[in-house]
Amino acid sequence: MSRCPGWETLDVLGAAPDGPVAFSADLSPTSLLKAYRAGVYPFPASDEYTRVLNEVVFADQVEDGRIPLVGEDSADPYAVSWWSPDPRPVLPVSAAHLSRSLARQLRNKLPWSTSMNQRFEQVVRECSTDRDPLWLTEELIASLISLHELGHAHSVEVWEGDDLVGGVFGLQVGSVVSMDSMFFHRPGASKVAVSDLAARFAEAGGELLDAQRDSPHVRGLGALLVPRKEYVRHLRGTGRDGLPMPTATLPARRLAEPAAGHGAGVAPSR
Incomplete structure (x- = not known):
């Protein structure tokens, strides 16, 4: 499992082109602005089913470090996926x-x-x-x-x-x-x-x-x-x-x- 201390250290360019580039539950104004500056935007789960689906589909990629967790927030990271599509x-x-x-x-x-x-x-x-x-x-x-x-x-x-x-x-x-x-x-x-x-x-x-x-x-x-x-x-x-x-x-x-x-x-x- 890989954890980035902040959006400034996220390897956006090395992330998958068509999936989430990170998970983080931190939707604070400071985190949001830093993410946009890095070319990343949030997609919060609309309900518990979507949150669980995030975990089921992407947990393996989080565990092996392909999708990092950003920040030190202790809340459930799968509640918010973050995206940076390519192109x-x-x-x-x-x-x-x-x-x-x-x-x-x-x-x-x-x-x-x-x-x-x-x-x-x-x-x-x-x-x-x-x-x-x-x-x-x-x-x-x-x-x-x-x-x-x-x-x-x-x-x-x-x-x-x-x-x-x-x-x-x-x-x-x-x-x-x-x-x-x-x-x-x-x-x-x-x-x-x-x-x-x-x-x-x-x-x-x-x-x-x-x-x-x-x-x-x-x-x-x-x-x-x-x-x-x-x-x-x-x-x-x-x-x-x-x-x-x-x-x-x-x-x-x-x-x-x-x-x-x-x-x-x-x-x-x-």
């Missing part, structure tokens, strides 16, 4: 885009606006509603809120009048925002949230949005697959001080204009 889906802020049809709707009929960091907890809880598996546990949500209060975690909100209809949230490490989850109550609202995040982050000098897990949805937003070593190298080379992002409420239709800047406009074809 990693990322969106350069210049590549995030809206489809032509969604851009047309924003210009012609959708009276949406966007804001940043105005309803962080509400966005997180919307992202946890009716999700299966429910990986956004109360302990993780509490740590995310603490990191938001410290300026490390951010949300984008999409509004239809006074109604919150979509959003996205994630953690910022230097010039990268790792997007944890998104939601929508109107078709296209989560895509608008991501495009808005890209535009605001680009304005602040940011470079990448990390989508964490590959899917057709994130590919449709403009995500590219890069080797894990390239993503981790970027994290290690980026500054750790937060980039101040514009938080004002703005009309979403600006994202539909080619002159929106930084690529947060319309896809070249759809």
Whole structure:
């Protein structure tokens, strides 16, 4: 059995590409931020069955040191698996885009606006509603809120009048925002949230949005697959001080204009 004293010593690059890279029950804000800086994110077990399944499937790999335990926490490590996929889906802020049809709707009929960091907890809880598996546990949500209060975690909100209809949230490490989850109550609202995040982050000098897990949805937003070593190298080379992002409420239709800047406009074809 291998135990790493902290995320800084974890051999992420030598870990399996498609399974957990570590187990640790420590979901404290400090541990969470260090893990993201190492290119790792958590996936808490949603119930006892999932926790037991983690132990049954991965105990042998933990025993022989292929999957380490991180930290000195005495709590059950199998309650939280930690992941760092290889390859990693990322969106350069210049590549995030809206489809032509969604851009047309924003210009012609959708009276949406966007804001940043105005309803962080509400966005997180919307992202946890009716999700299966429910990986956004109360302990993780509490740590995310603490990191938001410290300026490390951010949300984008999409509004239809006074109604919150979509959003996205994630953690910022230097010039990268790792997007944890998104939601929508109107078709296209989560895509608008991501495009808005890209535009605001680009304005602040940011470079990448990390989508964490590959899917057709994130590919449709403009995500590219890069080797894990390239993503981790970027994290290690980026500054750790937060980039101040514009938080004002703005009309979403600006994202539909080619002159929106930084690529947060319309896809070249759809």
